[in-house]
Amino acid sequence: MARTQGSHAGITGPRIREAALRLFAEHGFAAVSMRQIASAVGLQAGALYNYTPDKQALLFSLMKEHMDDLLGDLSRLPSQDAPQARLESFVRFHIAFHLDRPELVFIAYMELRNLTPENFRVIEGLRRDYEDALERILSDGVAAGSFEVADTKLATLAVIAMLTGVTTWYRPDGRLSVPEVQDLYWDMVRKSVSA
Amino acid sequence: MARTQGSHAGITGPRIREAALRLFAEHGFAAVSMRQIASAVGLQAGALYNYTPDKQALLFSLMKEHMDDLLGDLSRLPSQDAPQARLESFVRFHIAFHLDRPELVFIAYMELRNLTPENFRVIEGLRRDYEDALERILSDGVAAGSFEVADTKLATLAVIAMLTGVTTWYRPDGRLSVPEVQDLYWDMVRKSVSA
DNA sequence: GTCTATAAATCGATAGAC
DNA sequence: GTCTATCGATTTATAGAC
Secondary structure, eight states: OOOOTTOOTTTHHHHHHHHHHHHHHHHOGGGOOHHHHHHHHTOOGGGGGGTOSSHHHHHHHHHHHHHHHHHHHHTTSOOSSOHHHHHHHHHHHHHHHHHHOHHHHHHHHHTGGGSOHHHHHHHHHHHHHHHHHHHHHHHHHHHTTSOOOSOHHHHHHHHHHHHHTHHHHOOTTSSSOHHHHHHHHHHHHHHHTOO | OOOOTTOOTTTHHHHHHHHHHHHHHHHOGGGOOHHHHHHHHTOOGGGGGGTOSSHHHHHHHHHHHHHHHHHHHHTTSOOSSOHHHHHHHHHHHHHHHHHHOHHHHHHHHHTGGGSOHHHHHHHHHHHHHHHHHHHHHHHHHHHHTSOOOSOHHHHHHHHHHHHHTHHHHOOTTSSSOHHHHHHHHHHHHHHHTOO
16 A cells, blocks of 8 residues: 655654654644644644644643553552652653653643543543552552551652752763762652651 | 822732733743733733833743742741751641742743843842852751761752642642641651652 | 724634645 | 644733723
8 A cells, every 4th residue: 555645644744743842842732833833843724734634633632642651651660569669660660751751741740731631531631540650669668668648648749849850950961970860859758658 | 109090009010020921921021021011910912011121021020020029038937946847837838839829930930031141140040049059958957867868959859849749730739738748748858858 | 990993813613725 | 744824713901991
């Protein structure tokens, strides 16, 4: 089955998503026009609608794939270790994953309010699943006497907020390497939930 | 000097700022039109330009005032105490201040990219002043042997990120009171910088 | 100080040619 | 699959009456 002349299916789609990702992260979903996205890929605006039914679906698709990747990678972490080891794995994973895709992280947080209600519920549910995984580690650690945490739900949100904040300041050419950042954050998290 | 008929100077201005604040926080700066703001205050769009030269100045004004309030209140905290006491004051202050104005906090972080370059530099400088105040506390504590922090700059950003995250989940009618939240976060912060 | 009216530009999305 | 052209709505901001 030969491709139609001028067709770039399989390559144009991803390029559109990458351009949208970059532009949404830089200017915000509402501030970016379909014409801007098309221009960044070398297309006219109308051609975008061969790849997405509308602008909203493009945003949702980016966020959904991001959350699926996050939960997919998370599920591959060792889950039989002691709570302290699982917490360390979580901390190092969270930092590495988020530093690897700062634009997606930014969008997944900043553009929640630009999702339609039903799309919002989907993303919010996935986010909740992720939080629950960390809370489970903390609860197990408290039950085992490894951690001393007065409120596991609050501690979960506090740790995630602390770790995710790394994307706001980390620069690859900066003072610290990723492993150094992981070590420093792990040290703080470890102490914050210790007895 | 009698006021012109129909004039509401001194009351309309603040009402416009409050409406803009609420709408920006809910939908984002770029997604809110001057007509929406005017409508929320019972005006036509043109009337807004008696109070702000343009939409950008309205956003900047909200963010600038917020940062000035933050630094003003911060400067009134006791600064002669021991590092541990100063850190506790900072943590409790940060939480109380931010929970008291979640919409401004949200905007001051989310809409940075919608500021013009010169306006961005102003806000970024004030934010840096605030971070420096916390880093000073941590550095003093390390020098005094009260804290054990491997990297005071990273610890500063980590603590601020953790604390500011409270605005994303706290609800006044929720499970925890503000003092309870302050206690829980202070416990985690205290341990995270301890020896 | 607020209004109506409007300028000038841009928006998302669609239709139809190729 | 991409193009040109366009619809209809909306945008910021301004001009001028009152």
